[in-house]
Amino acid sequence: MRAAALEYQPAVSKTLKALVDRxxxxxxxxxxxxxxxxxxxxxxxxxxxxxxxxxR
Structure with missing residues (x-):
């Protein structure tokens, strides 16, 4: 997971910020x-x- 997060770091950062805001x-x-x-x-x-x- 860590390697994938590093590859898509801007998307991960944006998603985490949205989750923090919620x-x-x-x-x-x-x-x-x-x-x-x-x-x-x-x-x-x-x-x-x-x-x-x-x-689901």
Missing amino acids: DAVTMQAAPDDARRREVALTPLGAVRATLDAAR
């Missing part, structure tokens, strides 16, 4: 490397993911 994920600088970001699913994001999966 409160689906949180993103913060990694404590050991400010160039890296740690992304975590929020409770709201988990509910949305579950509902989306149920619709």
Whole structure:
């Protein structure tokens, strides 16, 4: 996944920003490397993911 993310980095960045704006994920600088970001699913994001999966 990491290699794919690097290949499509602008698209990944745009998608992550949209998810942060929708409160689906949180993103913060990694404590050991400010160039890296740690992304975590929020409770709201988990509910949305579950509902989306149920619709499929």
